[in-house]
Amino acid sequence: FMLFQSGGPVNDILSALTGSPVTIAWLSDPTLALIAVMVADIWQWTPLMFLILLAGLVGVPEDQIKAATLLGANPWQRFVTIVLPKMKTIIIIALAIRVIENFKIFDTLYIMTGGGPGVATETISVYIYKLTTQDLIWGYVAAIALAILIVLSIVAVFAMKRMARAREVAA
Template identity: 40%
Template sequence: MQRRLFIAPSILVLLVLALYPLVFIASAAFSRSSLGRPFQEFTGLENLRNAATNSAVQDSLLMGTGYAFGVAAASTILGTATAVALWRSVRSGAILRTVLLLPMIVPPVIVGILWGFIFSPSGGLIDTLLRQFSSAPGTFAVLSDPTWAIVGVAVADIWEWTPLVVLLVFTALLGQDPEILEAAQIDGAGPLQQFLHVTLPTVAGTVAAAFLIRLILAFKVFDLVYVMTSGGPGSSTQVPAYLIWRAALQNFDVGMAAAITLLLAVLVTLVTVPIFALSKRLRHD
């Protein structure tokens, strides 16, 4: 009885913060709901069918998946390489490690504004460098180009969250048994061989877990898109989270927004379950 009393607050918080939103979204997805009048009438699978067959939703989910995998892969590779470099200079890199972690604590809105200035075609850092080292006329407006706008958002996203990968992998590297590395050195293994055959297998589970976390964060990106491009130009940066916001708060169609949310949840689950299983397996090997 006492155990139940101790865990009751945790269960209550879980119900309020997790179960209630899930029930609300599921209920809205199967009903005609607006922002002011939710659950007007039961519509069955109509919202889900309309969302699944909508070309804009399909394009957004496809782009969001490609974006998430690209950003997660880049962050994981850069973060792992940076963590290894910091680990090799662990005694002399305290200040550098602190500086590298700063982007992670900057609010996403500020990150979006900062990179918006960097990509600005009138006096931004990219424009200034192009004018300095290139003789090509005109300006290069990254965030106004349908092809490059999503790349600009991705660069800001990678800059913001790569330090998280650095932190996770660096912590795993510090937990290595130094005797194993010493034994590898005695056996004549060079730095590259030590990394590939000793260090990398040791932290492989952590790297996979970091990739999984980074992938989920990339699927959720909204702030950067809202601040930097507002989903444009056209629909070139209309990621799923932005599309959901637009359906709910601009078109006031909560039922459609809930249906897109469920489709996104199913997609993220299908994508992340195999990676989670791989990460678990690598950690136990």
């Protein structure tokens, strides 16, 4: 409802800032619809990603950071040489979660645009849904689902190998 063309809070705020009525069709324009869906997805997932990264940041040893400070390392050097290597596993986990979730994004996208206008915001999950419910091409849908499973399995294996390598380096 925030992006309704008339009466939506986003257009109302833009109208108040510009001093003239703003009626942007956020979900009707292909480019703006894609941006709106991306912003909604980022808005939805930022808190979880923040908590995951914060949990990793809490696990960074404080004594190493203090030692680096005493040795004259600036904040950027401490981040690059201590914090980032210690958080590499957590970052890989967060990225793997986002990649997998982006493959299966459906609810937000379907509620906001239904995959439209046209096919501007249609993802693989919306495409599969439409093939399943409208075209009834079950074999093709099964093949697409199997291809997604293979791709996501490769992503998961890659992430697990990177995490194992990051643990070896950190140890």
